[in-house]
Amino acid sequence: MAHKAVRVDMSEFSDMFFPLPTGVSGGDHPVWSENVFDELTEGHVLVEKDIQERFLRALDSNGLVPNHKVSASSEKPDVDDMGEFKQKVDAAIFKTNLVPGDGRPHWGDQLVPIEFKRHETNQDPFEDSDDLKVDANAKTRKEVRGQIISYAEIIFRVQHRVALFMLLVIGRNFRFLRWDRSGTIVTRAIDYVANPHILCEALWRMSLQSDEQLGVDPSATRLFPEDDDYKLMDILAGDSKHDLKDEERKLSPSELRTNPPTFAYVRELFLKSLDPKWTRYRVEVPDGDTTRTFLIGGPTFYARGMAGRGTKGFVAWDCKAGRFVWLKDAWRLDYERMDREGDILKQLNDCKVANVPTLCCHGDIRKQKTKTPDVWEAQHPILPPTSISPLPVIHESSSTNADATSSSTLIAHPSSPATSRKRSCPENDDNPSENREECPLRSHAHYRIVVEEVCRPLGDFTSGQQLITIVLSCLHAHKDAYVKAKIIHRDVSSGNILILPQVVHVKKTDRYHVVWRGILADWELSKPVGTTEPFMRPRQPLRTGTWQFLSVGMLSSHPKAVEIQDDLESFIHVVLYHAVRYLRSNCEDVGEFIENYFDAYTLQNGVYTCGVNKLLTMKLNGYLQIKDKVRLEFGSPMDAIFSQLLPLFKAYYAVQSYLDELRENANTTPSADGPPPAHPASSSIDVELCDALDDEEFGDIAELDLPHPTNNTPSLHKPTPAEELDASRLDNHDHMIHVMRLVKRSHDWGQDLIGDQVSRLYVPQHPVAHVDVSSNHAAKRVKTITTFNLKPYFSSVPERLIQSAVP
Numbered sequence: 001m002a003h004k005a006v007r008v009d010m011s012e013f014s015d016m017f018f019p020l021p022t023g024v025s026g027g028d029h030p031v032w033s034e035n036v037f038d039e040l041t042e043g044h045v046l047v048e049k050d051i052q053e054r055f056l057r058a059l060d061s062n063g064l065v066p067n068h069k070v071s072a073s074s075e076k077p078d079v080d081d082m083g084e085f086k087q088k089v090d091a092a093i094f095k096t097n098l099v100p101g102d103g104r105p106h107w108g109d110q111l112v113p114i115e116f117k118r119h120e121t122n123q124d125p126f127e128d129s130d131d132l133k134v135d136a137n138a139k140t141r142k143e144v145r146g147q148i149i150s151y152a153e154i155i156f157r158v159q160h161r162v163a164l165f166m167l168l169v170i171g172r173n174f175r176f177l178r179w180d181r182s183g184t185i186v187t188r189a190i191d192y193v194a195n196p197h198i199l200c201e202a203l204w205r206m207s208l209q210s211d212e213q214l215g216v217d218p219s220a221t222r223l224f225p226e227d228d229d230y231k232l233m234d235i236l237a238g239d240s241k242h243d244l245k246d247e248e249r250k251l252s253p254s255e256l257r258t259n260p261p262t263f264a265y266v267r268e269l270f271l272k273s274l275d276p277k278w279t280r281y282r283v284e285v286p287d288g289d290t291t292r293t294f295l296i297g298g299p300t301f302y303a304r305g306m307a308g309r310g311t312k313g314f315v316a317w318d319c320k321a322g323r324f325v326w327l328k329d330a331w332r333l334d335y336e337r338m339d340r341e342g343d344i345l346k347q348l349n350d351c352k353v354a355n356v357p358t359l360c361c362h363g364d365i366r367k368q369k370t371k372t373p374d375v376w377e378a379q380h381p382i383l384p385p386t387s388i389s390p391l392p393v394i395h396e397s398s399s400t401n402a403d404a405t406s407s408s409t410l411i412a413h414p415s416s417p418a419t420s421r422k423r424s425c426p427e428n429d430d431n432p433s434e435n436r437e438e439c440p441l442r443s444h445a446h447y448r449i450v451v452e453e454v455c456r457p458l459g460d461f462t463s464g465q466q467l468i469t470i471v472l473s474c475l476h477a478h479k480d481a482y483v484k485a486k487i488i489h490r491d492v493s494s495g496n497i498l499i500l501p502q503v504v505h506v507k508k509t510d511r512y513h514v515v516w517r518g519i520l521a522d523w524e525l526s527k528p529v530g531t532t533e534p535f536m537r538p539r540q541p542l543r544t545g546t547w548q549f550l551s552v553g554m555l556s557s558h559p560k561a562v563e564i565q566d567d568l569e570s571f572i573h574v575v576l577y578h579a580v581r582y583l584r585s586n587c588e589d590v591g592e593f594i595e596n597y598f599d600a601y602t603l604q605n606g607v608y609t610c611g612v613n614k615l616l617t618m619k620l621n622g623y624l625q626i627k628d629k630v631r632l633e634f635g636s637p638m639d640a641i642f643s644q645l646l647p648l649f650k651a652y653y654a655v656q657s658y659l660d661e662l663r664e665n666a667n668t669t670p671s672a673d674g675p676p677p678a679h680p681a682s683s684s685i686d687v688e689l690c691d692a693l694d695d696e697e698f699g700d701i702a703e704l705d706l707p708h709p710t711n712n713t714p715s716l717h718k719p720t721p722a723e724e725l726d727a728s729r730l731d732n733h734d735h736m737i738h739v740m741r742l743v744k745r746s747h748d749w750g751q752d753l754i755g756d757q758v759s760r761l762y763v764p765q766h767p768v769a770h771v772d773v774s775s776n777h778a779a780k781r782v783k784t785i786t787t788f789n790l791k792p793y794f795s796s797v798p799e800r801l802i803q804s805a806v807p
């Protein structure tokens with residue numbers, strides 16, 4: 001989340017986020033003693049533990065946070081804390097009915113976390129001395145920033161939040177922070193011992209705010225053990241006597257007891273989501289002019305990181321339909337010309353596109369949007385140099401308030417057009433203002449979508465033959481969408497190809513079977529076929545998709561629109577990834593192969609481009625190799641997939657390179673008169689002497705004509721008819737579908753699944769640097785993350801820089 005902080009003064013922060021309620025004036029605050037923080041006079045030399053104890057004692061004994069309680073939690077994490085997030089923030093402010101008594105964080109109950117640091121510059125993650133920079137760059141300061149980001153990330157994950165306020169105490173200084181999915185708003189550091197009234201007033205004003213004003217999402221109602229819906233969730237999780245096991249097989253009539261059946265794995269996922277470490281909620285999702293409610297526990301999937309879409313996926317109970325469904329909660333990019341995923345799915349469903357999710361309902365949630373970009377834009381207005389733009393007044397008031405001035409949307413001064421206009425899509429905006437740089441913060445809107453299908457991840461496949469069957473289903477979906485709905489997916493990746501167990505009736509035998517089919521999901525980055533990509537201003541080409549599975553063409557240094565060949569190539573990369581990782585092959589070091597093929601990148605003139613191994617395979621070789629002169633082999637029909645399809649892509653790139661050179665030469669054709677001489681003919685060398693000496697030294701070498709042109713015009717390799725024919729086979733889906741169908745039907749498949757061949761202890765051989773994918777500029781913070789779920793985004797840089805394809 002580097003380079004995503006916006007700095008404001010404390011008074012401006014309070015006016016924006018801690019407004020005084022109607023009927024309350026600034027003079028109504030309690031009377032505070034001038035020596036309320038006297039115990040911290042030596043705060044600049046105290047250790048963190050002493051600062052924490054004295055500060056919390058001052059808050060408690062002086063009642064500085066009315067109607068709330070403060071609890072320390074720096075000694076031990078939650079009992080069932082979440083894997084790599086065994087964190088323990090120093091303290092937090094709680095509602096009085098939720099304050100814990102065991103000294104643990106209780107992430108699901110925290111209202112405002114508090115973190116303490118020593119009074120040292122290297123413990124302050126933010127910078128006040130530089131007007132152009134808010135995030136401090138020193139190593140220890142970045143580590144502190146990473147620590148508090150991880151706290152915010154956990155709370156956003158466990159709770160349903162629009163924003164999160166945090167109090168950071170650094171010795172004698174304090175800062176207030178406000179986190180949302182776009183970035184952080186941070187106040188300047190203030191000495192609270194010398195200026196106690198500033199902190200006291202801020203805490204008092206904060207205590208007057210509603211939960212919604214403090215960032216809690218009002219569309220998600222917290223459930224407690226005494227609530228009927230909470231009890232219903234326990235009943236639903238245990239009612240499994242009629243559930244259907246999902247392994248592929250022929251069904252007996254006695255197994256079909258419900259219509260439609262509930263598969264056992266779905267209820268198991270729901271049961272797992274009710275783990276005590278997660279809180280339970282009843283959430284709202286728009287459905288046209290009405291609202292539907294769903295019961296959810298913890299997320300089955302969550303995206304890592306604070307900035308960005310923050311996607312969470314839940315197995316949910318549909319209170320209206322009485323069934324389990326899949327609910328996705330995300331902060332979508334909020335710009336013009338960006339379609340919502342539900343609108344795209346509806347179009348696909350209306351066109352009868354096969355093997356895509358079935359839309360139940362979707363919609364933006366209560367007009368909730370990120371505020372950090374608004375504050376940044378108010379500080380960088382598009383105004384004449386002599387104009388002054390005040391900071392916006394943002395009230396986080398209740399969405400149920402009928403008063404228009406209490407809206408949760410931005411209320412800005414009329415003289416600040418920067419906050420009043422509708423944002424255009426950042427990659428489409430080719431009219432940048434000369435008065436300010438492009439906003440580095442992406443605007444996001446809260447969005448939920450519900451679909452009928454609860455799927456398994458692709459990694460659950462049980463054989464190479466089944467892998468091809470599942471991918472073939474998604475290839476069918478891609479073709480249907482392309483032909484029937486005129487939509488191209490643009491993000492074919494491992495995380496978007498899912499497994500759906502289904503009960504099918506075979507008319508010929510009048511028997512029912514459980515079969516596994518593929519579902520092509522996550523259509524939010526799709527576009528109508530033929531969409532022209534706009535001119536790209538950023539230094540890094542703005543790519544759509546998931547780095548590991550992008551085509552060589554999309555990973556070039558030149559921006560281009562996604563074409564059918566790019567998505568078809570992505571299908572091949574998905575098959576290769578899962579085949580080499582889970583199936584038997586002659587590859588001895590699978591982790592190294594995956595890292596070098598999928599994660600690797602090349603840096604050319606400051607631009608991240610395709611890694612060498614993928615480039616060699618798709619563009620030059622047309623086959624896979626694990627080392628020099630040793631080809632990758634599976635010893636199964638899987639080999640035919642690559643031997644039949646990779647040469648087509650090699651031919652395609654040969655044709656494209658030829659066409660690119662023709663276009664380039666046409667654009668740089670010299671004039672008929674030829675280029676002017678660089679300088680009047682002259683030489684500093686005595687030509688006659690040079691010839692004489694050359695004759696003596698090289699006289700025995702015959703004079704030969706130069707075989708190649710002496711100018712810089714590249715020689716064009718015209719593709720052969722065979723190459724043109726192979727390339728044309730990628731103009732549509734049919735040939736790839738034909739190849740996969742033939743391979744799927746082969747009788748030579750054996751039991752080739754041997755399990756994950758990449759150890760959880762595998763250490764990437766190359767450093768993984770973190771980059772900021774929500775802006776168009778590379779960040780410098782190092783962050784290594786392991787993942788199986790490679791989620792889509794608008795990427796200017798390799799996803800390997802954020803998360804590796806291997807643990």
